[in-house]
Amino acid sequence: MKRRDFLVNSVSAGLVTGAAVGFGDVASLAAATLQVQNDWDLVAVRDGEPEVMFDWAIASLGGMSKYVKKGQKVVVKPNIGWDVSPERAGNTNPKLVGRIVKHCLDAGASEVYVFDNTCDAWNLCYKNSGIEKAVKDNGGKIVPGNTESYYKTIQIPKGKSLKEAKVHELILNSDVFINVPVLKHHSSASVTLAMKNLMGIVWDRRYWHRNDLHQCIADMVTWRKPTLNIIDGYRVMMRNGPRGVSEADVVTMKQLIVSADIVAADAAAALIFGSKPEDIPHIRIAHEMKLGNMQLDKLKINRIKI
Amino acid sequence: MHKLYWLRLLRIGVSVFFLILTSLIFLDPAQWIPHWFTSAVVWPQFAPSVLKFTVSVGLAAAGFILFTLLAFLFGRVYCSSVCPVGTLQDIISWLRKRFFKQKPLKYARPQNVLRYVLLALVVISFIFGTSLLVNLLDPYSNFGRIMTNLVRPVFLAGGNGLATILEKNDIFWMPKTTFKAYHLTSLGFATGFLLLIGWMSFVRGRLFCNTICPVGSLLGLFSRFSVFKISLDKVACNSCGHCSKVCKAQCIDVKSKEVDFSRCIACYNCLDACPSYGVLLSLKRDPHLLVSGVINPDQNKNRRTILKAVMLITAFATTRSFAARVTGGEKPTEIPEDKNNYASPPGSYGHDHFNKNCTACHLCISVCPTHVLQPSFLQYGLHGLMQPYMDYHSGFCNFDCTLCSDICPTGAILPILPEKKKLEQIGIAKFIEKNCVVYTDNTDCGACSEHCPTKAVDMVPYKDGLTIPLVDEKICIGCGACEYACPTKPYRAIFVEGNLLHIQAEVPVHDEIVIEETEEDFPF
Numbered sequence: 001m002k003r004r005d006f007l008v009n010s011v012s013a014g015l016v017t018g019a020a021v022g023f024g025d026v027a028s029l030a031a032a033t034l035q036v037q038n039d040w041d042l043v044a045v046r047d048g049e050p051e052v053m054f055d056w057a058i059a060s061l062g063g064m065s066k067y068v069k070k071g072q073k074v075v076v077k078p079n080i081g082w083d084v085s086p087e088r089a090g091n092t093n094p095k096l097v098g099r100i101v102k103h104c105l106d107a108g109a110s111e112v113y114v115f116d117n118t119c120d121a122w123n124l125c126y127k128n129s130g131i132e133k134a135v136k137d138n139g140g141k142i143v144p145g146n147t148e149s150y151y152k153t154i155q156i157p158k159g160k161s162l163k164e165a166k167v168h169e170l171i172l173n174s175d176v177f178i179n180v181p182v183l184k185h186h187s188s189a190s191v192t193l194a195m196k197n198l199m200g201i202v203w204d205r206r207y208w209h210r211n212d213l214h215q216c217i218a219d220m221v222t223w224r225k226p227t228l229n230i231i232d233g234y235r236v237m238m239r240n241g242p243r244g245v246s247e248a249d250v251v252t253m254k255q256l257i258v259s260a261d262i263v264a265a266d267a268a269a270a271l272i273f274g275s276k277p278e279d280i281p282h283i284r285i286a287h288e289m290k291l292g293n294m295q296l297d298k299l300k301i302n303r304i305k306i
Numbered sequence: 307m308h309k310l311y312w313l314r315l316l317r318i319g320v321s322v323f324f325l326i327l328t329s330l331i332f333l334d335p336a337q338w339i340p341h342w343f344t345s346a347v348v349w350p351q352f353a354p355s356v357l358k359f360t361v362s363v364g365l366a367a368a369g370f371i372l373f374t375l376l377a378f379l380f381g382r383v384y385c386s387s388v389c390p391v392g393t394l395q396d397i398i399s400w401l402r403k404r405f406f407k408q409k410p411l412k413y414a415r416p417q418n419v420l421r422y423v424l425l426a427l428v429v430i431s432f433i434f435g436t437s438l439l440v441n442l443l444d445p446y447s448n449f450g451r452i453m454t455n456l457v458r459p460v461f462l463a464g465g466n467g468l469a470t471i472l473e474k475n476d477i478f479w480m481p482k483t484t485f486k487a488y489h490l491t492s493l494g495f496a497t498g499f500l501l502l503i504g505w506m507s508f509v510r511g512r513l514f515c516n517t518i519c520p521v522g523s524l525l526g527l528f529s530r531f532s533v534f535k536i537s538l539d540k541v542a543c544n545s546c547g548h549c550s551k552v553c554k555a556q557c558i559d560v561k562s563k564e565v566d567f568s569r570c571i572a573c574y575n576c577l578d579a580c581p582s583y584g585v586l587l588s589l590k591r592d593p594h595l596l597v598s599g600v601i602n603p604d605q606n607k608n609r610r611t612i613l614k615a616v617m618l619i620t621a622f623a624t625t626r627s628f629a630a631r632v633t634g635g636e637k638p639t640e641i642p643e644d645k646n647n648y649a650s651p652p653g654s655y656g657h658d659h660f661n662k663n664c665t666a667c668h669l670c671i672s673v674c675p676t677h678v679l680q681p682s683f684l685q686y687g688l689h690g691l692m693q694p695y696m697d698y699h700s701g702f703c704n705f706d707c708t709l710c711s712d713i714c715p716t717g718a719i720l721p722i723l724p725e726k727k728k729l730e731q732i733g734i735a736k737f738i739e740k741n742c743v744v745y746t747d748n749t750d751c752g753a754c755s756e757h758c759p760t761k762a763v764d765m766v767p768y769k770d771g772l773t774i775p776l777v778d779e780k781i782c783i784g785c786g787a788c789e790y791a792c793p794t795k796p797y798r799a800i801f802v803e804g805n806l807l808h809i810q811a812e813v814p815v816h817d818e819i820v821i822e823e824t825e826e827d828f829p830f
Contacts, residue, residue, distance in 0.1 A: 044828050044830070046828070083704055083705065083707075084706075119756070119757055119791075120676075120704055121675040121704050121707070123336050123481065123675065124675060124704060124707065128706075141476070143473075143478045144481050146483075146484070147466070147482040147484050148484075149466070149470070149482060150482075186752075186756070187752045187755035187761075187765045188750045188751060188752020188753070188755060188756065188765055188773060205753075205793075207793070209751045209791075209793040210743055210747075210751075210793045210794065210795075211749075212747070212749040213750045213751055214750060215749075238819050239819070240761045240816070243757065243758070243759055245760060245814050245816065246814075246816075248818070249816070249819070251819055267830075268830055271829040271830050272829060281750065296830040297830075301828075301830065303827075
């Protein structure tokens with residue numbers, strides 16, 4: 001869909017209903033009036049504010065209600081790994097996280113939980129990333145992941161290197177799992193994306209690092225694939241990742257990738273970053289393990305420019 | 307009723323108030339208490355304030371001046387109302403009186419040699435460069451260790467239990483906190499001290515304060531010259547002993563109708579205990595004393611005792627053996643990563659300044675959000691016993707955090723601005739390639755570099771498309787994130803060698819990012 005078509009449709013729909021085009025309206029109108037193709041494999045949006053890009057992306061996928069049913073429990077897992085401000089782009093954009101929470105609640109979710117097993121001190125990460133406030137302001141619950149007691153052992157029968165892990169109980173207890181990484185440079189994995197973000201749902205990351213990191217990252221996906229992967233490419237840390245040293249590491253790209261296919265989402269985001277998906281070992285391994293498709297030319301992609 | 311009966315109630319109120327506040331700052335599970343509040347609560351603590359004054363003269367370190375002045379006016383007000391160990395002992399004494407039938411307290415002779423020798427030892431050893439004795443004897447610091455090592459774990463366990471119950475009901479208001487500071491030395495000392503003062507106060511009231519406590523002894527010296535003193539009205543007093551029974555300091559001698567005000571801890575229990583209002587709180591020249599013209603013969607005796615004690619100490623100190631012995635032996639050998647020196651916290655300048663000024667009250671250990679600060683055993687050598695060190699197996703120093711420097715009551719860790727702290731090199735990362743996963747397993751890892759806040763640990767091309775850590779020592783600040791994150795066992799592949807003297811690291815320099823012409827389209 002071209003930007004113009006979307007706009008024309010939205011505006012005409014707005015005229016018809018006489019409604020002002022604000023948030024919620026855009027989403028519902030788009031869903032109601034556009035020729036919604038419910039079978040997009042991946043949606044890529046660019047040149048908008050984080051929350052606006054998400055409105056468009058989720059609308060084109062048929063709205064959040066396609067993924068979240070009434071009364072369901074939702075867990076949103078952003079990257080809140082570092083005690084840095086949103087401008088440093090070390091964590092997922094708080095506006096995006098907030099808007100996702102709101103969409104889930106609007107779709108009838110009974111609860112929306114947000115957590116991460118952080119690298120820096122958890123309470124400082126939650127606070128200074130702006131995510132704690134964004135979640136609360138939008139009616140979600142921010143949940144700690146800082147002690148081992150939250151994590152329950154699960155088996156990963158299809159894993160090659162990772163056979164067992166302790167996973168946050170929220171992942172086990174929630175109906176919908178929305179994975180919201182931020183696109184950024186990573187010192188050892190070249191880029192860090194949706195699959196890599198799953199390291200934040202487990203307790204012991206050191207085991208992964210000791211036992212073939214890339215294989216472990218792919219193995220985790222065999223256990224449970226997130227319902228939806230939303231990759232924040234609004235501000236992108238181009239070097240010194242994953243923590244970053246200063247704002248000079250960050251480029252504002254205004255991109256967003258949404259897909260239920262975690263491998264496809266990572267492949268698309270890697271290309272935006274400037275890497276080839278096949279050069280990222282865990283993307284290649286996951287593709288070979290048939291956990292998703294990194295060959296984007298085989299997928300139906302909706303490209304939206306705002 | 308004595309017209310000054312309210313003084314006792316005031317003292318009880320103030321002391322309980324301070325005990326609660328001083329306890330709370332050690333129990334905060336998740337940095338809820340702002341650092342200015344914590345600083346305010348510890349401001350009046352005597353020994354830390356003196357130490358802080360020796361390193362940074364200023365209002366922030368003037369707590370001890372206030373209580374010195376108060377001692378010259380009213381006696382040992384610090385001991386009665388601000389000292390947490392004092393109040394703790396009062397509670398034990400009260401419990402004893404309330405629940406155990408025992409003979410009431412009575413006058414006891416002063417232990418002047420013991421208390422002044424200890425005081426002199428503390429002062430001289432400090433002048434010779436070690437705070438070990440202050441550390442071991444200061445009541446506030448001991449209280450801090452009791453709270454941190456004994457009470458805090460129980461409190462946190464309770465908090466975690468409550469959190470679990472709340473979370474079952476979908477309430478995530480209460481965070482859980484892992485307690486990491488189980489260190490036998492500190493645990494042992496805290497327990498030992500608690501048992502000691504528990505037993506002493508159970509049997510003899512404020513015996514600790516008048517025999518062992520250096521703050522008590524020092525303030526006692528001052529209070530000999532107090533303007534307002536407790537005394538007995540020689541005419542009204544009939545030596546019934548009611549006042550003596552409630553005197554926790556055992557300093558009222560009803561036979562000679564004398565009060566040893568140097569031992570009086572200003573609790574004011576005695577004022578209202580006298581049925582004939584014979585306990586006076588008045589200008590030091592007792593009118594009756596003036597009339598009768600009797601000079602206290604004990605005064606001269608006391609002075610002689612002090613002199614004797616000072617001479618004894620001088621003789622002892624000239625041997626110089628003490629200070630020399632306790633500063634030696636700082637190379638522990640049992641460290642797996644071949645670490646010669648542990649890092650001291652940023653803001654402490656280095657080992658010398660830190661070891662000299664820290665009294666191991668463990669307040670920083672209690673407030674540290676990453677638990678990187680842990681009580682030492684011999685990591686600094688004996689003279690740094692129980693002082694906190696940077697334990698990078700327990701946590702790492704949060705890049706933007708300066709909390710320990712903000713709250714340190716002794717000036718061992720001096721306030722440091724975040725921008726300066728981010729360049730304060732407290733140690734240097736050392737890479738052991740042969741321990742590294744990339745070397746041993748030929749797989750990617752990079753955990754150390756991920757966590758590095760300055761990218762002093764960067765990943766450089768190795769072989770087969772792999773990358774391996776390389777340390778730029780010039781921009782490394784020694785925060786220990788790399789050592790903490792390193793997954794190898796039992797020995798880490800990267801560790802921080804502490805700097806004996808902190809220096810300034812270089813500012814990380816990076817080129818501008820050159821962005822290619824932004825494509826208007828998608829790369830797929």
